[in-house]
Amino acid sequence: xxxxxxxxxxFYNQEERSWNTAIKKISFHTEKGxxxxxxxxxxxxxxxxxxxxxxxxxxxxxxIGGDIIFNEVSLPGLxxxxxxxxxxxxxxMIFQEPMTSLNPVxxxxxxxxEAIMLHQSLNKEEAKEKTITLFKEVQLPRPEQMxxxxxxxxxxxxxxxxxxxxxxxxxxxxxxxxxxTTALDVTVQKTILQLLLKIKEERNMAMxxxxxxxxxxSEIADDVAVMYKGEIVEQGTVDELFHHPKHPYTKGxxxxxxSPLYRLKKLPVVADFIGAAEDQPIxxxxxxxxxxxxxxxxxxxKLYTAPPLLxxxxxxxxxxxxxxxxxxxxxxxxxVDNVSFKLYPGETLGLVGESGCGKTTLGRSILRLVExxxxxxxxxxxxxxxxxxxxxxxxxxxxxxxxxxxxxxLNPRLTVGNTLMxxxxxxxxxxSGSQRLAHIQHLLELVGLKPEHLNRYPHxxxxxxxxxxxxxxxxxxxxRLIICDESVSALDVSVQAxxxxxxxxxxxxxxxxxxxxxxxxAVVKHISDRMIVMNKGKIEEENFPEVIYNSPxxxxxxxxxxxxxxKISL
Numbered sequence: 001x002x003x004x005x006x007x008x009x010x011f012y013n014q015e016e017r018s019w020n021t022a023i024k025k026i027s028f029h030t031e032k033g034x035x036x037x038x039x040x041x042x043x044x045x046x047x048x049x050x051x052x053x054x055x056x057x058x059x060x061x062x063x064i065g066g067d068i069i070f071n072e073v074s075l076p077g078l079x080x081x082x083x084x085x086x087x088x089x090x091x092x093m094i095f096q097e098p099m100t101s102l103n104p105v106x107x108x109x110x111x112x113x114e115a116i117m118l119h120q121s122l123n124k125e126e127a128k129e130k131t132i133t134l135f136k137e138v139q140l141p142r143p144e145q146m147x148x149x150x151x152x153x154x155x156x157x158x159x160x161x162x163x164x165x166x167x168x169x170x171x172x173x174x175x176x177x178x179x180x181t182t183a184l185d186v187t188v189q190k191t192i193l194q195l196l197l198k199i200k201e202e203r204n205m206a207m208x209x210x211x212x213x214x215x216x217x218s219e220i221a222d223d224v225a226v227m228y229k230g231e232i233v234e235q236g237t238v239d240e241l242f243h244h245p246k247h248p249y250t251k252g253x254x255x256x257x258x259s260p261l262y263r264l265k266k267l268p269v270v271a272d273f274i275g276a277a278e279d280q281p282i283x284x285x286x287x288x289x290x291x292x293x294x295x296x297x298x299x300x301x302k303l304y305t306a307p308p309l310l311x312x313x314x315x316x317x318x319x320x321x322x323x324x325x326x327x328x329x330x331x332x333x334x335x336v337d338n339v340s341f342k343l344y345p346g347e348t349l350g351l352v353g354e355s356g357c358g359k360t361t362l363g364r365s366i367l368r369l370v371e372x373x374x375x376x377x378x379x380x381x382x383x384x385x386x387x388x389x390x391x392x393x394x395x396x397x398x399x400x401x402x403x404x405x406x407x408x409x410l411n412p413r414l415t416v417g418n419t420l421m422x423x424x425x426x427x428x429x430x431x432s433g434s435q436r437l438a439h440i441q442h443l444l445e446l447v448g449l450k451p452e453h454l455n456r457y458p459h460x461x462x463x464x465x466x467x468x469x470x471x472x473x474x475x476x477x478x479x480r481l482i483i484c485d486e487s488v489s490a491l492d493v494s495v496q497a498x499x500x501x502x503x504x505x506x507x508x509x510x511x512x513x514x515x516x517x518x519x520x521x522a523v524v525k526h527i528s529d530r531m532i533v534m535n536k537g538k539i540e541e542e543n544f545p546e547v548i549y550n551s552p553x554x555x556x557x558x559x560x561x562x563x564x565x566x567k568i569s570l
Contacts, residue, residue, distance in 0.1 A: 001071060001206045002053070002174055003029045008065035009045075009052055019063060022048050026232045027066075028225050032173070035200065035207040037221030037238070039214055039253065041270070041492045042463065044227040046210045047096070050176045053208075054093055055083050070174070089119045092172035096179040098159035102151040108162045109135075109147030112169055119170045134165040138195060156355065157188035161195070168199065175200070176208045181216060182490060185354045185519040186563040193220050193565075212492040214253050215566025218242055226250050242566075248273035256497035257566070258526035260549060262290045266504070267497035267526070300544075303344050303529060307381075309481060309513055310343040310366070315375035317358075317365045335361040336372070337537035343481070348507065348514040350528030350545070352521050352560065358537040359517045360404075363483045366515070367399055368392055380480075397427055400474040404486035406466035410458040416444075416469055417454035423476045443472040446509075447502060464495035471502065475510070483515045488523060500527055521560050525549055533557050 009023035023045050030036040038046050051057055053068055055075060068075045070091065075083065095101040103111060109131050116127040128147070135143035138161040151159055160180060167175055177196065181189040197220060200207050209220050217224055217238070224241045226234040226249065234247040245251045252270035266289055317336040320329030336358045343349050351359045364370040366377055368384070377385045384395055403409035410419060420440040423429075430436045441451050447468040458466055467487065474482050484503070488496040504527065506512055518524050524531055525545040533540040533548065535556045541548060552558045 001030060001032050002208075003069040004049075004053070004066070005069070006066035007049065007052065007068065008063075009048055009057075010063040012061040012063075014061075022230050023052070024230045025066065026225075026227075026230075028232065028235065030174075030206045030208060030223070032206050033200070033204045034223065035197075035209055035221045037217035037224040038208060038210045038227060039212065039217050039224060040227035041212055041253075041494050043229075045230040046212075046227055047178055049227075050093065050178055050208060050210060053176065054087055054091060056087075088115065088172075089170045090172055091174045091176070092167035092170065093176040094160075094163050094167045094178065094180045096182060098156070098163045099151060101163060102159060104151055107148050107150055108154065108159075109149075112162065112166050115166055116169045130169070131165070134169055135161075137168070137199070138162075138165045139191075140165075155188075156184055157192065160184065160188075160192055164192075164195065164199075168203075171203070172205065174206045174208070176210070178210045179212070180209075181211070186521065186565070187354055187559060189216070189565065190219075190563040196220065212494075213257070213565065214242070214250075214493075215257055215564075218566040226253070253494065256494050258500075258522045260522060260525065260564070263296065263546070264289050264526065265291055266501050269497050269501070270494045300529070303347050306345050308342040309345045309347075309380060311376075311378040312342075312366070313340050313376040313378070315339045315362070315365060315377065316373045317361050317370055318373040334537045336365055338375070339534075339537075339539055340375075341532060341539070341542065343513060343515065345480075345513055346507070346511055347529045348516055348527055350524035350531040351515060351517045351534060352519065352524045352531060353534035353540075354519055354560075357534040359519075359534055360485055361537075362534070363401065363485050363515060363517055366483065367396065367401055369401075393427075397477040398479050399481045399483070400477065400479040402467075402470055402474050402482060402484045402487045404489060406463070406470040407458060409470060410466065412458055415455050415457055416449075419458075419469065420444075420454075420473055420476055423473065427477055429477060440472075440476070443475055446475065446506065447472045448498075462495075463491055464498060467491065467495075467499050468502065471499075471506070475506070478510075479512075481513045481515070483517065485517045486519070487516075489518060489520065496523070503527065520564075521549070522564050533560070 005027050006025045007023055008025050010019040010021050013020050028036065038049065040046050052064055064076055070086065075086065102108065109128065112131040112134065113127045116122055116130055122130065132143045132147055135146055140146045140158060140161050181192050184192065209217065211217050221238055223237055224235065225232050226247065228249045234241065234250050241250060245254060249270060252268065252273035255268040256270065258267065315336055316338055318332040318334050320332050322329065322331035324330040339362060351362065353359055361370060365372045372385065376383055379395065387395060417440060420443060421436055424436045424439065430439060444451060444453060449465065449468055461469065488499050491499060503514065507514065516524060516527055528545050530542065531545050531548050532542045540554045540556050548557060549561060552561055
């Protein structure tokens, strides 16, 4: 159905007044009823390739060579008007971030209805009826209500289903899905993958599925193309790539995902494989880099003989959603409901569960960014539940937070140097500007950045570098406890491995204690000493990671484990 031949893409750099090559003569094809997975890190050229199929690049600043043949028609040779008959109609696309792809001022139903009326000869009522039918097909709850809902009123998984409905509304022959499950809960991700496969089979469509995660690709693709720096370095069936990877980059992508079989001291990264011998087996690298049971037992003995750093007793954080007479709440959401646990110095405690289970609210309640409704928070033997503002500010030197999205948590108007300097000035740490400057230069070195980065702004860094800046800011006040709130969920698996390795190294060097919040049970299992599984504001179970993974006690935990993508023995 689709045949891409020697595709070469260049973009014009206005500052340098030169053409830069983004895609270097790549070739691939996909057939009706089959899924081609394209995998690689951010910047490898995956999305650029898919945009060229849809002809979404600005022709003024783009040169495209080679050919893209769709059902024996050369797409680059079509006039704009002819291409409009293909784009969105016969070839459809699901974009990476549904919130930015959906217009916030229009209802979800109107946006799908508009696309149907644009491409098909249907009136408003017929288009509305078809939209509701599509909402049912993509398994949205209450389709009629969803038609009148705005994007901000839907969860991440529901927004993604609206995007899928929009892409399917004109019965496309080829569907391009560009990172459609990035940053979704593993359970929501699994349902989206199953939904796409079901629709593909029912409609006998061809699909190109783009992802940075080979585990996700293994769940949905028939064939795989691995991209690295604008080139396809390896192609083959899913079985060939997963069981007999040839290229070092493919091996690196496979190995840097946390393995359920090994308790690794350090996650492998792509750089470990680039330049290494091609016959180096992944399993050997993992097994020689694993903790022994004796090492694990020794660490636990040291951790759990010390007094706890933090004690949470029957903590409740409730939010009123309905009010009655005199403003009294008549209905509440119990975001955190009677939660108790202890955290020991130097420990990493993993909090895992789906979005809405109360993980983030619990983390913010500990910091008193959200005021608890009841219960106690004891830090280093002091009850901090009712501390006043001045005492609370002092406490926040000891407890820091790493937010989920590093870009939105950094001030775009401040350089990295000013971002790191600000908390030192607010808390009057060190006596002089030169001491503070030396400290923030040391922080950059700790997180693997360079002194020249001090004068750059957040937009000048990659996602992984921004996450390192946020970690440096959390370390600035030399805290005892850091709460990491989904701090690696939106990163490439290779960058994620680097950040997880960094967090563990910093813990060993600085004696840090972590609460690590994530919806990804594989990541939490890798980094945690103990795990807590949360559901609907309550603790489902609490134990060591290998115990929870191998012998889950509740149906909810079993569902989380079964949703981990690509559980392949390496």
